[in-house]
Amino acid sequence: MAVTFTPYGRLYYLDAGEHRPRVGDYVLVPTDDGTEVAQTVWAPQWVDEEIGGLNDCAGIATEEDFARGEEHKARRAETRVAARRLIREAGLPMKVLGVDWVLKDGRRMATVYFSAPHRVDFRQLVRDLARTLDAKVELRQLGARDEARLQGGIGPCGRDLCCSTFLKDFEPVSVRMAKDQDLAPNPLKISGACGRLMCCLKYEHPLYQDFKANAPELGCSVETPEGEGVVVGHNVPSDTVVVRMNETGQRVACTRASTCSSRAAHDGALAGGMRSTADEA
Secondary structure, eight states: OEEESSTTOOOEEEEOTTOOOOTTOEEEEEETTEEEEEEEEEOOOOOSSOOOSOEEOOOBOOHHHHHHHHHHHHHHHHHHHHHHHHHHHHTOOOEEEEEEEEEETTEEEEEEEEEOSSOOOOHHHHHHHHHHHTSEEEEEEOOHHHHHHHHOOBOTTSSBOSTTTTOOSOOOOOHHHHHHTTOOOOHHHHBOTTSSBOGGGGTSHHHHHHHHHHSOOTTOEEEETTEEEEEEEEETTTTEEEEEETTTOOEEEEETTTOEEHHHHHHHHHHHHHHHHHHHO
16 A cells, blocks of 8 residues: 655555555554654555565554644644744755654654755754754755655656655666657756756666667668668657658658568578578588
């Protein structure tokens, strides 16, 4: 099953165990700092393969759990306001992105996530904030990708950001991936909300690599069910190549499997002749 702590926020996956909550129900999720209330986004369902490393659902949330959640929500808002005020008074180049508040073993603990253009000396800020909130305070600086994940937003595709919904880990993305997909290396076109290369460039890259490794190159003479021609284009999503026919000049989209390049045919014939010679010997 999958749950989220905030509306349209990142999904977290659980082993439902004996519990069968429906979509929209609130459940208890075990965390390092105790159980937290989250809303069910995907109802429990069976999976074929064995999936390990998932936390177990701790049960259905009760009125007491809701009250505790509302108290923590108010504490987070109080911490955010206090942090912004102290940052403004200290003149620090920091931006508060999010706040975590937990009550563990009778101790109040607050974690403030922030972004800054460079490293900031916030030791005095931690002391002032701890004294104001009467709690243990920890500050954590986040990078551009984590900032986008925490704040959320809409990507160029018109959907919620992958990092703030389903994406669990950031994988390396390079400009080479954009070039392999015939995308112009324009930073405005291939950058996400975080200002870094879009994570979705990684999704289809293996498909493009496989296609280019097996498809005839541009300008290559090929044989197709329609006749002979020259490759003038590739269409990776549909797994086809565009061929300009020699006789009519018409452009035809042929599947990659039905297109045989003259070089491949020549190599195949040559290999066949060598096998025949070996058999005769």
